[in-house]
Every structure is written in C-alpha cells, then in structure tokens.
Amino acid sequence: MRKHLFHTTALVMLSSAFMVLPASAQKICEKDGYCAEPLEVGKQSMDSHVSRRGVGPDAPPSAEYRDLADEIVQILGRSTPLGEVNVQGKADGFASGEHLLSDDERAQISKLVSRMGDRNVRLIRINGYADEQPFGKDSRSIYSDNEALSLGRADAAADYLRSLLADKDTPITTIGEGSSEPMVNCDTFVYNSPEYKSCLAPNRRIEVQVWYENALADCQIGQPVNTNMPFRVSIDGAPLAREDGANSADVTRCKDIALEKANVQLRFDALEKTQALNVTAFPQVVVPGEVVSFTPYSNYNHYITRGEVRIFEAGQSLQTEPLAIVALDDSLQQQGKWDSSVQSDQQILRYVLRVYDDKGRFDETKPLIMKFIDERRDDDLDTAEREELVGYGENHLAFSNIPVSGGIVTINGDSLAAGSSVKALGADIPVDANGRFAYRQILPAGEHSVAIEMESADGTRSEVTRTIYLPKQDWFYVGLADITAGKNTVNGPASTVTGDNSRRYAGDAFVDGRLAFYVKGKLQDGWQVTASADTKELPLEDLFSNFTEKDPNYLLKRLDPNKFYQVYGDDSTSVEDAQTQGKFYLKAEKDDSHVMWGNFQTKITGTDLLNYNRTLYGANAEYNGENTTSFGERRTEADVFAADPGSISSLEEFRGTGGSLYYLRGQDVVVGSEQLRIETRDRDSGLVLSSEYLTYGQDYEINYIQGRIILRDALSSSSTADSLVRTGALGGNPTYLVAGYEYAPSVADVKNLTKGGRVSHWFNDYLRLGTSAYDQNGSGLDQTLTGFDATVRYTPGTYLKIEQARSSGSGNGALSSTNGGFNFDSIDQTTGEDVDASAYRAEVGVNLGDLIEGQSGTVNAYTLRREDGYSAPGQLSDENITQYGFAASVPLSDHVMLNSKFDYKTGDETGEYTNAEINAALELDPEKYLTLGIRHDDRTSSLSGENSLILSDEGARSDVALKYHYKPLNDEGERARYDVYGLLQATLHKTGDRDHNNRAGVGGRYDITDRLGVNAEATSGNQGLGALLGLEYQKSDRTSYYANYQMDDERTDIGSRGKSSTITVGGTSRYTDSVSVFAEERQQTFDNDASSLIHSFGLDIAASDEWTWGGRFENGVIADPESGDTDRTAVSLTSGYHNDKTKYSGTIEYRRDQNDIDGDRSTWLMSNNLSYQTSEDWRMLADVDVAFSDSGLTSDLDADFIELGVGYAYRPVNNDRLNALVRYEYLSDLAPDDQLNATRTSSASDFEQRSHVVSADAIYDVTPKLAVGGKVGYRLSEIRDTTVAGSEFFDSNALLLVGRVDYHVVKDWEFTGEIRYLGVSEAEDAKAGALLAAYKHINQNVKVGVGYNFTDFSDDLTDLDYDSKGVFFNVVAKF
Secondary structure, three states: OOOOOOOHHHHOEOOOOOOOOOOOOEEEEOOOOOOOOOOOOOOOOOOOOEEEEOOOOOOOOOEEEEOOOOEEEEEEOOOOOOOOEOOOOOEOOOOOOOOOOOHHHHHHHHHHHHHHOOOOEEEEEEEEOOOOOOOOHHHHOOOOOHHHHHHHHHHHHHHHHHHHOOOOOOOEEEEEOOOOOOOOOOOOOOOOOHHHHHHHHHHOEEEEEEEEOOOOOOOOOOOOOOOOOOOEOEEOOEEOOOOOOOOHHHHHHHHHHHHHHOOEEEEEEOOOOOOOEEEEEEOOEEOOOOEEEEEEEEOOHHHOOEEEEEEEEOOOOOOOOOOEEEEEOOOOOOOEEEEHHHOOOOOEEEEEEEEEOOOOOEEEEOOEEEEEOOOOOOOOOOOHHHHOOOOOOOOOEEEOOOOOOOEEEEEEEOOOOOOOEEEEOOEEEOOOOOOOEEEEEEEOOEEEEEEEEEEOOOOOEEEEEEEEEEOOOEEEEEEEEEEEEEEEEEEOOHHHHHOOOOHHHOOOEEEEEEEEEEEEEEOOOOOEEEEEEEOOOEEHHHOOOOOOOEOOOOOOOOOOHHHOOOOOOOOOOOOOOOOOOEOEEEEEEEOOEEEEEEEEEOOEOOOOOOOEOOEEEEEEEEEEOOOEOOOOOEOEEEEEEEEOOOOEEEEEEEEOOOEEEEEOOEOOEOOOOOEEEEEEEOOOOOOEEEEEEOOEOOOEEEEOOOOEEEEEEEEOOEEOOOOOOOOOOOOOEEEEEEEEEEEOOOOOOOOOEEEEEEEEEEOOOOEEEEEEEEEEEOOOOOEEEEEEEEEEEEEOOEEEEEEEEEEEOOOOOOEEEOOOOOOOEEOOOOOOOOOEEEEEEEEEEEEHHHHOOOOOOEEEEEEEEEOOOOOOOOOOOOOOEEEEEEEEEEEEEOOEEEEEEEEEEEEOOOEEEEEEEEEEEEEEEOOEEEEEEEEEEEEOOOHHHOOOOHHHOOEEEEEEEEEEEEOOEOOOOOEOOEEEEEEEEEEEEEOOOOOOOOEEEEEEEEEOOOOEEEEEEEEEEOOEEEEEEEEEEEEOOOEEEEEEEEEEOOOOOOOOOOOEEEEEEEEOOOOOOOOOOOOOOOOOOOOOOOOOOOOOOOOOOOOOOOEEEEEEEEEEEEEEOOOEEEEEEEEEEEEEEEOOOEEEEEEEEEEEEEEOOOEEEEEEEEEEEEEEOOOOOEEEEEEEEEEEEEEOOOHHHOEEEEEEEEEEEEOOOOOOOEEEEEEEEEEEEEOOOOOEOOOOOOEHHHEEEEEEEEEEEEEEEOOOOEEEEEEEEEEEEEEEEOOOOOOOOEEOOEEEEEEEEEEEEEOOEEEEEEEEEEEEOOOOEEEEEEEEEEEEEOOOOEEEEEEEEEEEEEEOOOOOOEEEEEEEEEEEEEO
16 A cells, blocks of 8 residues: 655664655656645655566566656546536546546546656556445446456546657557555445545556656765764665765665666676676678687676687697687677688587686686588578677686685666667676666675676667776575474374384474574675575484484485476576585585585596596585696595485486487486486497597486486487498498486485595696595495596697496496387396406607607507406496507698598407508699598407397408599689589408408589588499488577488497498587597586576577477487397477467477387387467476387387376466466386386386376465465376286376465464365375464564364275364464
C-alpha cells in the first residue's frame, strides 16, 4: 500500500535512505484531499514499486531493484452519486465498474503532456487500479475480473496519451494491478454502506510514471549546518533541512539513485574473481591481402600490462615461434590489425591471445581457426561491429599463470535510447539494439572510482562517478540451528515399519536437532576460505557422533532437471560451492594453491606410464609456485591426497561407433564422479596421439541412475592419418571414448583407503624432475604405483624425456567395448596381488633449426617397455612388450619435403610387428605437385588377432604409391577454387597370408561459395572400392560444418585394424582430425564463464546463427582382437535452432552392426530438446530421448529406453503472488544384457519398467498475510521380471498429496498447517499426516513454536498398522 503521510521517524537516516523517490522526482496530486503536501518540494515519502529479479532481464527473483520514475501523476476516482453526470454522460472520475475517461481525467493527462514540453521521454508506464467491490451484472459481461478492469483503465489512458503524443515515438506500457494495491483501507466502514463506497473511490485510479532521458542528478558534497546534532535526516541523498549540505553518504546515495534512474546497475562482489579471456578475428574466412581485426576480451585488464595475438600454421605447436605476432594496446581496448598477405601457403591458420603481467607471466586462450579463400563470391556476414563481438564476454582461457585478487565489478543497464554509447572503467562498452549493455572487471582490493559515461545519439551526455570499496577481508555466511523436543503417543509397530529406532517412535520424550552452515570469506593476507557442514536431523546426543560419515550417493549433486522439474522459469544457474560426499567441507586457498577436505579430482598427470585420475572424497593439498619458466610452466607443482571414498573406480573405453549413445558397464554411478575424454591413437603403435577431456552439459549428458551417456556429437570410429600409402581403401587412426567413474557396489560400507600425489620442479628452463605415487588398499583390489620422470629441454621442440614406473598388484583393470556398451570385454592383463612389474619409456624430439642454422624440420623418436603384469590406467599388459619407433619431417629443398615413420613392437606371445614408411613430396611448379610413397609392414604371429580374422593374417607386404596433385592459380596468383589429383598404388612384394594392395583413383576439391566446398575421391583395388565425399560449410564465418565419406577396407594397427568405411556429415567436432604423434600442447581446465555477459544479461550485440545442422555416416569393418570383426553402418543427423524465445536441438541416429560372435544388432536413437518462453512469466521445456536396439540373436538381448519430459513454469516478473511448476515424465527402460545393476550382482536387464509421473507445485498469496501452497504427485508404473519367460507387467502406482497454509496473524506471530498423504495402491498401504504449529518471532533471527503432529500408517496386506501423535516444541535460529 502506498503511504501519503510524511512520517519523520520512519525516515531518520544515519547514512542513506531506501525505497523512496529521488530528490528530482515529483509526485503530483491532481485531486485535492488525497495527497498531503510534502514538507519540501521533491521530498514526498513513498514506497516505490518493487520488482524482484536477478542478473539479467529474465533472471530469477533473487535481487531487488526499485523502478523509480522522474515524474508520477495519480488520477483518482470519486464517489460521484449516480445521476450526477457530465456532458459526456459519465460520472466525474472513474465510477465503479467502468474504465472510460472523463473530461476531467483527460484534462489531467493533457496537463502532464504540457509539462513534458520538449523533454526527451524515455518511457511512460501507466498502472491501472480497481477497488475490491464485486462486479455487477453489466460489468461482468465486459470484464473477467478486477485485473482486467484495471488494465482497461490503463489502456484507455494510454490511448488518449498516444493521441496527444502522435508526433513522438514514445514507448508506453500498461499494467493492470487489479485491487492488489489499495491506496486507502476501508475496513473500518460498514460493508457496502455509502461511507464504504465513498472511501473506495481513491482506489479506482491510474498512475502515470514518466522517465526522462539524461535524468542523472548532480551530487555534490556540501557544508553541514550543525555538526553537533546527534543525527541528521536525508532522503535519497538530499538533506531534509534545505540549508544543510550533503555529506559523503548522501552523495553515495544520490549517485545510486541517479544510476537507478538511468536504469544502470553497479554491483561488486569481493569474493568472486573468475578470470575470462577471449579473442575474435574478423573476418575468419579471409581473402589473402585483407586486413584481419582481432578483438580481445578480458575481465582482468588491471593485471595485464600487454597483450598479443600469436598466429600459427595449422599443424604447428603453440610453443614454437609463431608465423606472426600482432601487438595489442596495453589496456586491451583497441583492436589489433594484421595484413593477411604475409600468410603461409596453408589454407588454415590458428591463432591465440596471449597476455602478460608486470612480471612476465602470461595467460593464453585456446587456439581458434582462420580459413583462407581466393576470393569472395557471396556475403552473408552481419555488420562488422556485430561480427567483431562474437566472442565478447566469453571465456576461452586455456593456460593461466597471472594471479588476480580483489573482487569483480559488474556494470549493466537497459532501456538506453537507440544509438547510445556507454563508457566505464576506461572501456567502451557495446550497447545492443534494445539498449542493453553489460561489462565486468576484476579489480584489486581497496577504493576505486568507477566513472560511467552515457551519450545519446544526439550528443547528450550523462556521467556518474561512483566510489566503491572492495574490502581486503570480507565474509558471507549463513547458518541454521533447529531443535525440536516432544513426546509422541505411539500405537502399533512404528519402529519396525519405519526402521527408525529412535525415541520418536518408542513413545519416549525426544530431542532432535540439526546444525548447518555455509561460510565463504577472505582474509587480508589473500587466503580465501569456504566451509560448510550439515548434520542432518538426528537425536541431539548423536548430532556429531557420525560427523565424518560419507555416502557416495549423498551430496556432490549436479542438479539434473530430468530428476526434478524440467524448468524453473528463471534462467538461474545452480552452483555447488562446497562439494562433498560427507557432512563437512573445508577449503582454504590462495592464488592457485589450496588445502581442503571434501570432494576433489586427483591430478597425477603429465606422464604416460602413471596417469591417474579419479574423483575422491577426503583430504587434498595442492601447491603451484608463483614463479614460472620462460616457457610459461610453473616451476614447482605439488599435489597430494588421502581419501576413503567408499566407492570403487571403473575405467572403460569405447571404440567410436559413429553414434552418440554409450552404455556404461554398471548403473547407479556416483553423481559427478565421471571423467570422460576422447583419445586418438596411432594405428600402428597404439600410442595416444591426442586426448581431450569432455565437459558435462557442453559435450555430453549422462543419466547416473541408468548408466547411460549421450554425446553432443557423434563419435566416428577413426580420424584421418597422414599417410600416402593406403593400407585399405582409405587410412585412419582409431578414436575412443574413455570413461572413468565411481560406483558403490553394495549397501555395505566399502573400505578403500587411497592415497597418492605428484611433485615436479623445473630447476631452470631446461631441467625438470618429477615423481608420482599412488596406493589403494582395503577393497580387494590392492595396488601400489610409483614413478619417476625427468625432462631435459633445449627448446620446446628439442628435448629428452624419460620415465620409469612400477606397479604392485593388478588394480581395478579396465573394460572395452566396440559396440557402444551392449557388450564388454576385459582388457587383457596379468592379475594377482603379488604381481610386480615395471615400465620404462623414453622420448626425444629434435627441431633441426635449433641445431643447424637455417635448417627446418623435425625428428622424433620413442622407446617403450612394459613388463608382464604392469598395471596402470591405460597401460595394462599380459606379456613382456617392447616398442620403439621414430618419425621425421625434413625439407630437402624449397620444393622437396621428406616424411618418414617407423614402428616396431614385439611381445612374448603376440610376436613381432614392424612397419616403415617414407614419403617424398615434390613441388614441380606452383601448380603441380608429385608425391611418392613406400610402405613395408610385417606381422610374424596370428595370436595378436585372437577372435579377428583380419588381424590374424601373417606375413609381410611392401607397397608403393604415386600421387599427382594439380592446384591451379587464378590471375592474381592466388589458389583457385578447385584442385584435382590422381593416385596409383601397387604391391611390390608380399608373403604369408597377406593380400595384394593394388589401387588407383582420382579426387579433388571445389569451393562452391566462400563457405561451401565439396571434396571427393574414388579409388578401386584389391581391397575393394574406396570413396570419399566431403562437404564443408562455413556459415557466417562462425560455424563450421563438414561431411566426409570414407570407405576403408583394411586397418593395419595391431589393436584395431581392418576394413572400415566412414562418411561424416556434421559440425566440426572437438575431436581433432589432424594429430601429430609427438606434439604436446598445454591446456588447463577452468570454470567456463562463456555465458557471463551475453547469456546472463540477454545481450544482442554479436552476430549469431539461428540454424545449425550436421550429420555423419560410416560404413565399414571394425576389427578387434576380443570382439572380432564388425561390419558397421552408422548414420547421424543433427539440427539446432535458436532465437530470443525458442531453443531447439535434435539428433536422430541409426546404426547396424554385423558381428560373427555377437550377431547382428540394429540401434535407433532420437534425442530432442525444446525450450520456449511464452512470455516473461511463462516458460516451457520438453525433452525426448528414445533408443531401440534389437539383437539378431534373441530378443532377450534387446535394449530399449524412452525418456520423455515436459515441464511448464509460471514465474511472474512483476509480482510474486502466484508461482507454479508442472511436470510430466514418461520412462520406459530395458537395459543391455551386459550392463550390471547398481550393486554389480546381476544384469540390469533383469527388470523392465514403464512409468508415467505427473507432479505439480504451486504457492499462492491469497492476501499479504495468507499464503496457501500444495503439491500433487502421481506415478502410474508397470514392472516385469525379464528372467521369467513370458512374464507379465504388474502395476506399481503411488499418489502423493501435500497441502500447506501459512498465516501471519500479526507482525511477530505466524500459524502453519500442513497435511500429507502417500498411498501405494498395489501394496495396499497408505500414510497420512498432519501438523499444526504456531510460532513467535523473538527477533529477525530466532523464532520459537509449539505444535501438534499426527501420522497414521495402514497396510492391508501385512496388518502392520501404526499411528503416532504428539506435541512438540521447536526453536529455529538463523544467522
């Protein structure tokens, strides 16, 4: 209710006032008798209209802002008797039940327009109001309710106002408030009496609110009149005494009001300092000679002294000398310009942004791609300004050394006039077409003056400088203490039924309690502390007795909407800052070092022989020294841990299937424990060529209960390999999805003490020593691993690295699957607790330019030995294995390049395997190229093939290949839009079971447009027909899609070779197709803040693509020693759509496998997600995942699932009176036969279920004092035992009903009532309960209450009925 009497005691201020009009605002009362004159002009007391919202325009109701107008006019109704009408036949003022304007009301609006004059009006909002009288018959025929009537009054006023402002394009909005905000309370009069009706007249009104452009106030410190007064009064920064001068607090308040009037928000958080770094190139598709603009973005400019963009060739290591360096200004405010005429002859270049601090430490972004074309043939680009802001506010930080401190400052605003510009903290901030902007920077602790300048298109400028203080020491904390004492009267076996043996169900007096807190703060010396604890509700004497207990299924929750409501309608993000499986969490951190107790991920990485990654619960300490080498590495790094996680780890690798659906071996995965990565392995040596970890929600989705993964992009079975000689129709390196995760195998407590760590130190820029260790025991899978490594480096490209490791015990082992998890095989290893074995590895790299001046080229070599029984993640062995090899790339002249590769591998049982290859590429002239290649490989034993006929061929073969490539130039000397080539291949010699490998073919490329190109190849030979058809589409220089078709008839690597066919149509994935055996790139994992500005604030400043699409196709044979040879066909199609209100993504896939061991299998997958925002108040989200897999052997091996969810949320922005959530979900699940259940004791396919679940939650404020809420949940479910032939489904239905009433009687008293009912029809049991309680608020933090609760349980099948009832006393304290 708006207040109209100035009450001095309510406005006494020592520093600032709140929820009142700014000094510059006027509230004009056009009707005498309803508005008291203010004591001073511009100092009218008023409760401002309050909206609740968070970050961004569509964010949840979490933060408060006041919508303060520069001028407010109220036009009030009158109680004119019926019959006393004006010349238009309408009562003077708003009559009850009517919305039409009278002459008097029109005159008041005309006066307002006159006062506006020539001032620029930014916005007019008209609120309509109604009284609470019930409608008469005539009114009901026109209006549905008071809200509709009030909106009609606002619309009538808006129509008349628009007619007066016909020559101006002034935004006018209307809102119908109904009778929710009465101006006067008429409860003291007799209902429906003449006095009552007359009293209601002021509640029938409209309120016109006007915002002017350039309404910022002039806030200056003045001289106080009397400094001896115990207090002084000011309103929104204006002293109440006219002659008094404003102090610093008044100035601060005045500036806050000025910012709010300008729709600008300035916030700062002293506990947040997440760094973000990014760079955008425009254009990204470049014609040689064009100038490329690089636009940097950083949110920690204060700590950066200089920056540069480093440009590299496509296959070049980022640690080598770049092709070009583009210098940026020190503040990263200006674009860097690069003349692309100096580019190499490659069509693809990579670029990164590197920034330095004052000590020379640097941070770096991940590499991005720039493509070159000969000429522009079309132009679908957006404006340059929007293209250059594609990366604004996003975070692609990949390598971080620069320490930051202090806190983050956020400046954002909206409703700026078209063409306006904003500058803050010395930076030009982009403004979108809707007048929205946002900017974020990390500043050090201390006092800062933040200047915000705004300039409209006509040159009108406004400026406010606001002083903020980021404290060196700051704390945020919240806590809860809840104690309940009572005594229940219990009838029946309550303890037996509930499993609760506490005093509550024993009929004795009980005292239960719960303590919980969360605290986050920083100390002056730079340490930041995060801690939390929650005892849960327990008997008071047991509150801390099990404080160190852990539960792998307890915390570490990643809020999956599919398990709760699909949509909450508020765009909020859930962040768990204190992840722990136990009841306690503590982390103390400074810079990049920390000590902690809770959940953490191990970091034993950086070596090949001992690479250990798990998610554990326990103690962890990490130290990263501040000093770095000149190449950017931390000189000293240490990470140690000790944990008893109560879970067991599982490591599983899946050969890419050409699809995105993968089943884990077991169900009921510990939430958040998974670590997924994509590996590309060399086809000959099996060494890992590249490894990239995936991010939950961005790269994949996981169903933890069902043990099911769906990748965002389908994973092909292989990537390309740099080899002229085709071992089949086409070559390639195999790709794998490697999944590590935790599970709790049974309800019993798992003792699994695990400890380990890694320490490494660079003694200078050239020598690093490191050691790693790991030990687990108590789970029956005891294992100890130790390792040592040393690196001697001359330059990043010239180095020597040696490793030694030893394992004791076989550990957890590993599993593999070639068909997406429908079948698993154990990776061969020698097992046993007494198995001890060692492994050794050495690697040398030489950049010839480092040793011979003027000589380019590289040479790399390796040797690896694993003893029988050596066991480490990814390094299992069941025989003594020795490997060595090398690769070299050396230019013999400006026109001749020589590439060679050699690998040798021998095993005690699998015999020897050797391959050698050499290629020579000759440039005959700038348009003609000739390549000659020779390859020899020899396999001495068929045992390595095991179940694969392809891998069991013995013998040797030598092949030679010749390729002629024509790349024409245009008239300007640039590459033309097409090229063609031909190739010939022949087998020179073969022995044993090997087949001839003769082949001939042609291929080429043609650029249809700047962004659409096609490449093709067709070959034929002894190994069958081979073809490649590729389509590459670069849309708006931002999104790259490709389609490649490959048919590969034979693989030559020991682990997975044979015939394969691959076609790929789809978006360029994260899984690189261009890899180097010895390339080593540095990349760290950081919190991705990509959505910090663009998404959070709904900015429309950057170019974007509404539609995305893609697809893949594979056809060929996958050979595996365990699962045999699989003839596979796979196709995947994807699409996506995104605009302001709608987001859609969809995938449909089909795969057919034919295998001699596992039989035929056909698998379909369809995945669709849709989000639609009906309005600011309504939001809908739907998701459908469907998969059917049919086995050709027997229907018992089928695996199907359907998950369908639809959610709707009503979350109004302008009021919080009604909130409602509705959800429907359908689940049908039949797991693969080879997948295990949660306890790992039987197949998960033993039971099949089908369930419909409907639920709804709502809360409604009937009056400001009375709120009612409720929840309805119903499950209609069927389940059957698949182990019994012909078994039928049986029902399993349940109903949940909850109702609650909260009533605030007076200020400090409240009453609460709640009823609950849960019924399970098939079990014939039901549980009902009720609670009544009254609470007295002692102060803002403590309340005490007394209540009565009743519970009744009945079970008609077992007659185990009980009831429990009694009085309780409750004390709740919060801080």
